[in-house]
Amino acid sequence: MDIEIIQSNPKIMMGKPVIAGTRITVEQLLEKLAAGETFEQILEAHPNLTEEAILAALAFASKALRADVVYPTVKAV
DSSP, X not given: OOGXXXXXXTTSGGGOXXXXXXXXXXXXXXXXXXXXXXXXXXXXXXXXXXXXXXXHHHHHHHHHHTSSOOOOXXXXX
């Protein structure tokens, strides 16, 4: 799996990480997977994607979440 499949360019999708050569963001792929879409459904809807690209998006998101940042899930009182 090649994480260089994921690119970020301020001129494409406002700099959000995308699958190289597309305007499909990592965020969009995560939303589709979270909504229950399968790899097969995503690949059918986006024939220019590969399973490797989806896996690279997941690896990228996982690596991004390893940063030393706290993401509160409830509003602090």
